[in-house]
Amino acid sequence: MSVMESRAATFDKPQFEQLMAKRFFYTPAFEIYGGVAGLYDYGPPGSSLQSNILHAWRQHFIVEEDMLELDTTIMTLSDVLVTSGHVAKFSDWMCKDVKTGEIFRADHLVEAVLEARLKGDKEARGIAEAPVAVEDDKKKKKKKVASTAIKLSDEEVKETEYVLAQIDNYSGAELGELIRKFKIVNPETKNEVSEPEEFNLMFSNSIGPTGYLKGYLRPETAQGHFVNFSRLLEFNNGKVPFASAQIGRSFRNEISPRQGLLRVREFTMAEIEHFVDPLDKRHARFSEVKDLKLSLLPKDVQLEGKTELVEMTVGDAVDKQIIDNETLGYFIGRIHLFLVSIGIDPSRLRFRQHMDNEMAHYAADCWDAEIQSSYGWIECVGCADRSAYDLSVHAEKTKQRLSVQVLLPEPVIETKLACTWDKKTVGMAFKKEAGAVMAHVEALDQDKLTALKTELESNGKYTVTVGEASHEILAAYVKIEPKTTKTNIREFTPNVIEPSFGIGRILYSVLEHSFWRRESDSARQVLSLPTAVAPFKCLIVPISNNPELSRAAHELSLKMRKAGIACRVDDSGASIGKRYSRNDELGTPFGATVDFASVKNGTITLRERDTTEQLIGSIDEVISVISQLVKGQIDWSKATGILPAYSGEQDVE
């Protein structure tokens, strides 16, 4: 069993959750006021972890790929979200207990009740439970929806399992049918529940004092990129491909938040919009990821009702058209590299392709990076090819040009029939309809224009229908003749590849994947966070609360911080062991102990969190080694070659 497998197998969720609270990684917001579901605050280690993850993200994506960073407003004009479709469609289905008025998210209610029935059936049949690691969340549900050991027919089991497998895909009406069909009631009161109603998930606001200007808190940062497309394109000298990137808060007014940090009402996202020529979705740096092996769950496999992962390189997946194009494949590869670099266990990371009925109608292809935790496989990054949808709808709504013009290598010369109007006559004939009639004729295809020309030449008139009215066009109104045009320019609306990261979900997964307990004593918990994202890099521990040692510790701290090492002094009265333990719980990779030898000989010891090995050296040597470790220039095994091991004894006299 690998280290990572062992961590997953022995994961103790209550202990983990206690650690998160005790060390103030995060806590329910307004806890002293009783809290609000779906709102969490990050304390010092959580904030620091988040800020380090975001720093790594910025380096990995924005800096390395030279993306254009944006910072747009959270408060979003209603019109923008009407155009994008969010006002009409960004909703979940809720139903109410007909007597108490208690509100449920309809799909969650159906899911919880049916899962409890399956569980009751298993109990009645005496079938063993699923393993502990993924069971805990179900246990929580059990609190609400208790299972009763009642055997179902084989057909009922099959039907229930089928519904559960599709639970994310039902419409409101279908959920209503399921509620009636399976006789689903409020599990606590046994009252019936109402027909599912749509509940829009955006928080709405009134902007300014008049009450007339409507806004929403953005449900994603993406629209802020699209409405600024023209300025971004200009900033990039009019060229595609280029990507914009934004890190920021978004909001979803969830009906009933659950699963801790995984489903919240306010969250930090990091989104990239990569704008690309629809005729050329190759990527200049594709070769850098093409040999990277990924665990894929393509839609074909899911259609067969299976979840077996396909191990495949990015290059093969694009060659075989499993992943739609190089750019999408490139980003999937880069997402994999990023997640693993910040501490996600690669064996618990998969890329699941959206089924056709799951995707928005305009999307060309979409893959979710799903990370397995005690909550099961959870979508943490979406990576979609959104085609030209967003830019097209905003362009149409605002009548602004949101497109790219490129010089053609060869000009295109075309000869086509074109209209020359006698505008005065047309105006007198059709009055205010004149514009519409002319536009209608000019929009006709070449075959129809040819027919019109022939008709006018032979009969002198032709009747067109615009809207519901007929209009007779006379030969005097218009000349239709071949015209030759030369075009140097191709104009197109770029397609958008959108990698979209849920930072809170990733942060939570990193914490779960890095949590384990020492074999020697299961009360001794460790967070083996990678050095790059660990909230603090080094703990400085004076061996006793002697003032001289305390002073030496604070001097060391100043020196380390000047060397760019985020360190903390622990000069509390707790024992050395207890202080190291606290440190392990914060995920701090290194510890420096200051003792009387430090004062006399200028030496300090250096402890590594995972192995608890200790080295010894002069203050400057140890700082230099820590600095190299923090920058990722060496790893611990290299460090053990630079400094001697600490035997536990020193000459203090």
Add this chain to the structure above:
Amino acid sequence: MSVMESRAATFDKPQFEQLMAKRFFYTPAFEIYGGVAGLYDYGPPGSSLQSNILHAWRQHFIVEEDMLELDTTIMTLSDVLVTSGHVAKFSDWMCKDVKTGEIFRADHLVEAVLEARLKGDKEARGIAEAPVAVEDDKKKKKKKVASTAIKLSDEEVKETEYVLAQIDNYSGAELGELIRKFKIVNPETKNEVSEPEEFNLMFSNSIGPTGYLKGYLRPETAQGHFVNFSRLLEFNNGKVPFASAQIGRSFRNEISPRQGLLRVREFTMAEIEHFVDPLDKRHARFSEVKDLKLSLLPKDVQLEGKTELVEMTVGDAVDKQIIDNETLGYFIGRIHLFLVSIGIDPSRLRFRQHMDNEMAHYAADCWDAEIQSSYGWIECVGCADRSAYDLSVHAEKTKQRLSVQVLLPEPVIETKLACTWDKKTVGMAFKKEAGAVMAHVEALDQDKLTALKTELESNGKYTVTVGEASHEILAAYVKIEPKTTKTNIREFTPNVIEPSFGIGRILYSVLEHSFWRRESDSARQVLSLPTAVAPFKCLIVPISNNPELSRAAHELSLKMRKAGIACRVDDSGASIGKRYSRNDELGTPFGATVDFASVKNGTITLRERDTTEQLIGSIDEVISVISQLVKGQIDWSKATGILPAYSGEQDVE
């Protein structure tokens, strides 16, 4: 005239604003939808500048001072903001045109109309205008409130000036009186305006689907610190002083936003809450700032109606009790150092003390860092001693302990009268009032308890009044006897020193202070942003669009980015001069030119933005010099000693 003075004197606002838009520093949000007043998006250089300012802030405050970083939610439970006083008091006064319904912020309307009258009076008297730099904003107002050359009486002038000097301090009723007294109407329609009404500046929201749970978008990040105080204190091993810090978005639903980035509805703040023992507001690092000279505008000077600045060291200001205490003085000094380090002109920075009627009733002292720009002197950082107000009100409301316990050096031994109740008898006598009666008696001071004891001993009874009811206490109910207690612990609610930064205002001021035009050609604009905050550090310019040079430029870019230098390649078709100009407008401090000598000899030239001087060296040498410049290890004059000047000619053959 110093460089900075010259920049202020020649500042051309229309040109500056055009530059901000053209180079996409920032732009009205949803511009293609017509925009929304008070909402702005930052483009790539603006985002990058903001992120660099925040990085500098994090280093200067959080890292150097070892503060505890937090990241709390924007969506805030209504109860929290009821307790803090924001629901009742966080509002401005608005009035409406009685016929059209147009809404004005009452103080802004009075100010604009009276300023226009003063201006009209000056025109009538033939008095010259104020200098251009601070005039431009007034010009904007003129568009709305046109002045007419009408002479006022000397008394009217005096009265008008007096009102304008106090304009920030009027209540709604007082503004109503001013509107009537000065016969102020809507300047456009000439219609009367309504009596001022209160308008709460918080955006309100309904959380979840029920509609019963109310929230607001936070108007400051501070409450997120206070509600987490217990966990922060525990994280800090129970000790004060310590500081928490948070960077995040806040919202104010302004009645009529104006002044561009200076008064917006959504903004980024950086706030520190420094928790300190109320009996000991010394600061351990005070000596580091005590000799720093500041420009102060103390309240005494303002009370005399003057605005002359007092130049004084932090140490003197604290000694003379002009600044209330060391900790407040320390932070004022640190704020000054921070602002100057990111590019604020120290001669346009002052610290203005709040007048007594300006401060919240609980505040002990408050100073604003005000920065002068074309909009006048604008508050950019507030630095207040909020005493124990916030923690006290939250503790009282939630019945949670939000206080610190410290071990006393010597235990305190006290002998006091104390009550021992015969609870059964008391219960039978007073029924459900029993608890209230006992609490009332126990809260009596020692003198009153002595009187009660004497009375009971002599008369056997004593009458107390609790609320509106009288209760007769009999000797049998209670024994009052001296008791000796020994206390080892002192418990107190910490005071809070709060430095609160408006990042958007600071960012705008930095941009204005760094803007100038070359003497040789006033169309050539430069943003002399300090290297540390400049959005991009180096521009790479291939001298022509030869593919070999373009490739060399991109290789150089990769090398620089690996060395941690944020650079951009400009291989557009524009002339070298035009590309350098564009670069100067982005505030990029360095430029590296790639020419055929680069390919042949491996040399590149290095250009400095402000002086336009050029040096030459091998690729590695130049990268090393830029790297040192970016890290602040050397300045440009040092760099000219490392690399030879570029003569403009090289041997390419």
